[in-house]
Amino acid sequence: MSSLSGRTERMNIILPMEIDRLMKAASFIEAAHAYETVVAPLHAVPSKVACSSCHLREICLPVGLTAAEFDLIDLRMVAERRKLSRGASLFRAGDRFDAIYAIWTGFFKTFVSSKDGRDQVTGFQMGGELIGLDGIGTGRHQVEAMAIEDSQVCVIPYGELEAVARDVHSLQRQLHKALSREIVRDHGVMLLLGSMHAEERVAAFLLNLAHRLRERGFSASALVLRMSREEIGSYLGLKLETVSRTFSKFQANGLLFVRQRQIQITDPVGLQHLLDSVEA
Amino acid sequence: MSSLSGRTERMNIILPMEIDRLMKAASFIEAAHAYETVVAPLHAVPSKVACSSCHLREICLPVGLTAAEFDLIDLRMVAERRKLSRGASLFRAGDRFDAIYAIWTGFFKTFVSSKDGRDQVTGFQMGGELIGLDGIGTGRHQVEAMAIEDSQVCVIPYGELEAVARDVHSLQRQLHKALSREIVRDHGVMLLLGSMHAEERVAAFLLNLAHRLRERGFSASALVLRMSREEIGSYLGLKLETVSRTFSKFQANGLLFVRQRQIQITDPVGLQHLLDSVEA
DNA sequence: CGCGAACTTGAGGCGTGTCAACCCCTGTGG
DNA sequence: CCACAGGGGTTGACACGCCTCAAGTTCGCG
Numbered sequence: 001m002s003s004l005s006g007r008t009e010r011m012n013i014i015l016p017m018e019i020d021r022l023m024k025a026a027s028f029i030e031a032a033h034a035y036e037t038v039v040a041p042l043h044a045v046p047s048k049v050a051c052s053s054c055h056l057r058e059i060c061l062p063v064g065l066t067a068a069e070f071d072l073i074d075l076r077m078v079a080e081r082r083k084l085s086r087g088a089s090l091f092r093a094g095d096r097f098d099a100i101y102a103i104w105t106g107f108f109k110t111f112v113s114s115k116d117g118r119d120q121v122t123g124f125q126m127g128g129e130l131i132g133l134d135g136i137g138t139g140r141h142q143v144e145a146m147a148i149e150d151s152q153v154c155v156i157p158y159g160e161l162e163a164v165a166r167d168v169h170s171l172q173r174q175l176h177k178a179l180s181r182e183i184v185r186d187h188g189v190m191l192l193l194g195s196m197h198a199e200e201r202v203a204a205f206l207l208n209l210a211h212r213l214r215e216r217g218f219s220a221s222a223l224v225l226r227m228s229r230e231e232i233g234s235y236l237g238l239k240l241e242t243v244s245r246t247f248s249k250f251q252a253n254g255l256l257f258v259r260q261r262q263i264q265i266t267d268p269v270g271l272q273h274l275l276d277s278v279e280a
Numbered sequence: 281m282s283s284l285s286g287r288t289e290r291m292n293i294i295l296p297m298e299i300d301r302l303m304k305a306a307s308f309i310e311a312a313h314a315y316e317t318v319v320a321p322l323h324a325v326p327s328k329v330a331c332s333s334c335h336l337r338e339i340c341l342p343v344g345l346t347a348a349e350f351d352l353i354d355l356r357m358v359a360e361r362r363k364l365s366r367g368a369s370l371f372r373a374g375d376r377f378d379a380i381y382a383i384w385t386g387f388f389k390t391f392v393s394s395k396d397g398r399d400q401v402t403g404f405q406m407g408g409e410l411i412g413l414d415g416i417g418t419g420r421h422q423v424e425a426m427a428i429e430d431s432q433v434c435v436i437p438y439g440e441l442e443a444v445a446r447d448v449h450s451l452q453r454q455l456h457k458a459l460s461r462e463i464v465r466d467h468g469v470m471l472l473l474g475s476m477h478a479e480e481r482v483a484a485f486l487l488n489l490a491h492r493l494r495e496r497g498f499s500a501s502a503l504v505l506r507m508s509r510e511e512i513g514s515y516l517g518l519k520l521e522t523v524s525r526t527f528s529k530f531q532a533n534g535l536l537f538v539r540q541r542q543i544q545i546t547d548p549v550g551l552q553h554l555l556d557s558v559e560a
Numbered sequence: 561c562g563c564g565a566a567c568t569t570g571a572g573g574c575g576t577g578t579c580a581a582c583c584c585c586t587g588t589g590g
Numbered sequence: 591c592c593a594c595a596g597g598g599g600t601t602g603a604c605a606c607g608c609c610t611c612a613a614g615t616t617c618g619c620g
Contacts, residue, residue: 112467112468112470112471114471114475114557114558114559115556115557115558115559116557116558118475118558119475120467120470120471120474120475122467122470122471133459133460133463134460134463134464134467135460136456136457136459136460137457137458137460137461137463137464138461138464142464142467143467162449162452162453162456165452166446166449166452169442169446172442172445172446173442175456176416176442176455176459177416177417178417179413179416179456179459179460179463180413180414180415180416180417180459181417181418182463183413183414183417183459183462183463183466184414184417184418184422186463186466186467186469186470187392187400187402187414187422187423187466188392189466189470190392190400190402190466190469190470190473191392191394191400191402193470193473193474193517194400194473194514194515194516194517195394195398195399195400195514195517197575197576198575198576228597228598228599229598229599229600230598234474234475235474236474237473237474237475238576238577239576239577239578240598240599241576241577241578241579241599241600241601242575242576242577244599244600244601245576245600245601247599247600248600248601260584260585260598260599261598261599276395277394277395277396278394278395278396278398279394279395477607477608478607478608508565508566508567509566509567509568510566518608518609519608519609519610520566520567521567521568521569521608521609521610522607522608522609524566524567524568524569525568525569525608527567527568528568528569540566540567540616540617540618541566541567561620562619562620563618563619563620564617564618564619564620565616565617565618565619566615566616566617566618567614567615567616567617568613568614568615568616569612569613569614569615570611570612570613570614571610571611571612572609572610572611573608573609573610573611574606574607574608574609574610575606575607575608575609576605576606576607576608577604577605577606577607578603578604578605578606579602579603579604579605580601580602580603581600581601581602582599582600582601582602583598583599583600583601584597584598584599584600585596585597585598585599586595586596586597586598587594587595587596587597588593588594588595588596589592589593589594589595590591590592590593590594
């Protein structure tokens, strides 16, 4: 009780129980679970995979293909689907590379490990995003990819993808774009890691996540983090305590509500302001 | 004089004048200039560009092509060559993307800028390496590429590259590999920026540079830095003073001799030991 | 030869890491 | 339905590595 009152004194803007009320009133928790319940219906696992009828076809690799081209890739790029439960690895560093993976449902993290256990998370991936591009260069995967919730991926054998890309120009173009965008994304992370402060990093992380969720038709303000503070910290080059403190500070400043993994962004403009000085 | 003696007291392993003598004795400075004098003969600028007869053909994009394939790309991928003096930009963020560039001679840095002038150097590129892959995704370049010494690049129009890659499978494969390797390289930098200490970062930087120079037939121990402390710092997520101090500390520990931009790595194994705990 | 940029070095401050205690949720078994 | 265990999250106190600011030195270039 004393610790509680001490807490409310410092965060003199929002009381904890107030947060609770607001979150529930806005049916925040329900909305935040939308991503999982709508996009990841674990009961429905079609054995046959057709890009043309996939709900992610406008986000995933075959963006902008014509109907005829869709037919072609449905026919020739026989992608099977693979199911992973939370915590399972899709591949590990050193594994032979022979396919790339498009996330159909769920959430992944990719990371590189060091001998002494310092991990570096290199990215968090959600529906429609590709994993495994790191393996093309050497024929072996250079990172590990792990499902951080029950997930399903489309397996796209690399040999077939290469072959089809030669015939379907817009697929070739999309593949190159995907590779290039990954490079650009990494440059953004380098800017973040190399020259941003803790608050800027966390703000950038949240806004990026919110943006990608909105692209997929979900709320950009009510989100449920799929990853732990430690994983966020690893991605952002911070310790988990710093991530936690920064969330708390944002809440104290009225930018968002945080409650474990549930985040309600109440002032996206304010969050964006934190990045005003850093973004072009 | 007093400052000098103070300095020699702390660095109780090597005296400054001793360094000077040793460097000269090993004809360090001459050797270290090799990269520039041999690889960048500014007087020789052939107007006609043929990959098949380029001295970098085993390092650059067309690695492993057959003679027939070389003929094809010489014919169809009409690369012109472009000359840039030190400080000139090859392209800037926002410029339209229509070609990628292979460095023929010289040295580049790529970087992203933020509003308030915080730059993040995303890489240093030397002969045989590609620049501009970041533009494929959006059709506009996302970074700026600047020559940090007088340089020449081969201009590879992207449209033609795409077309030729469809017919020459191994070129397609090499392009994909180059894109993928860039992603992997970026992941390595993310590990560096996200979870390494200043000394580890600088050691990794030096060893990487030495490695790439050796691949090109130059000394891996005597090198001349093409970039300033500030640029190194920007790349490594450190301030220039920290970079300078770290060099000095390495010298005090007998790992290398440093004298402005001239570096003589005397104990590569010792340098590598600094990374033992971090590399897989 | 002299100027300015780049580099080195020092002293002190600050932001983030470290270590530790406590709390809150979830899931499990009685 | 409750008790309990354990992992994840929060918060505090303190330490330390890197940054900041400043002065002095060296070097390259005009």
